[in-house]
Amino acid sequence: MPPPQVPLPAPDWPIPKLRIFINDLSSKGSTIFFDEVHPTNALRDAVTTVCKTLYTKQNVPRNVRSITLYLDDMDGVAYTKGSDLDNDHKEIHFSTRHIQNSQARAKDEILGVIYHEMVHCYQYDGKGSCPGGFIEDFVRLKAGLDPPHWRKGGDRWDAGYETTAYFFKWIEERYGEGIVQKLNETVKDNKYSDDIFSNVTGRDVGRLWKAYKESLSAGPG
Ligand SMILES: [Zn+2]
Structure with missing residues (x-):
């Protein structure tokens, strides 16, 4: 007799390859960033929260292959784009100047900006x-x-x-x-x-x- 059919496990939320690239490690903003947040947890939690809020496990897009967080010395707050070569690889660019300017409530602001930008990696437009x-x-x-x-x-x-x-x-x-x-x-x-x-x-x-x-x-x- 064939063994009883075991149902397939439900698929989990997709976690793409997560990367970080620090363009100005010596800046105040970078120091605050690493004092306040654990980058792996922050990015992973942002991915799952965005996916849970916008999708079900059945219809969540699974095309995003990597997300790279760049800490950049730049004006503004942050922006997100697909990589120049392949839109399934996402880049979140985050201003270390903005992190420094938000020092009084740095952790919530860093996470809030990461969540905002993560939506751009996953939402339909x-x-x-x-x-x-x-x-x-x-x-x-x-x-x-x-x-x-x-x-x-x-x-x-x-x-x-x-x-x-x-x-x-x-x-x-x-x-x-x-x-x-x-x-x-x-x-x-x-x-x-x-x-x-x-x-x-x-x-x-x-x-x-x-x-x-x-x-x-x-x-x-
Ligand atoms: Zn936006």
Whole structure:
């Protein structure tokens, strides 16, 4: 008799090869970085949090082959790009000047920026057609890494950063866990259009934004 069939183990979250490249090891920002975070844990936790927030184990993209964190002496905060040779190899470039400037709350800021950038490694973007602020900081907010200066509200839903993050959190609270996963999924193979909001929630994004803004002014206080 053949042995009984053992079900295959469920696939785990994919962890690509993780690398770090320090361009200015002697800088204050690099010193703070290594004092405050364990790079392997930080990158691995960011990968799993982003994947869990945006996907299931069945539909998570498995094409990302490596993620390299660069600590660079540069202006700005951070940016993410595919490697010049192969877009499945991602590069996160992080400013050591920004780390130094955020010294007072360095650990949360470092992790928050890494989570934000990690979203860019995994989110769908409607083949480049999504508004710039789509999703990115929603994951950071859900992970509890929202900086103290973040405020709800704003002028446009797609302004990005915390403006879009709090709006998406409100959509999820109102329309159910998994709504943002669905929004992300709809721009996997299709170009972005505002219609994705009405397809997923039944309300167009202008009305959602208006209702969200009203909910803020109706709040306590
Ligand atoms: Zn971003």
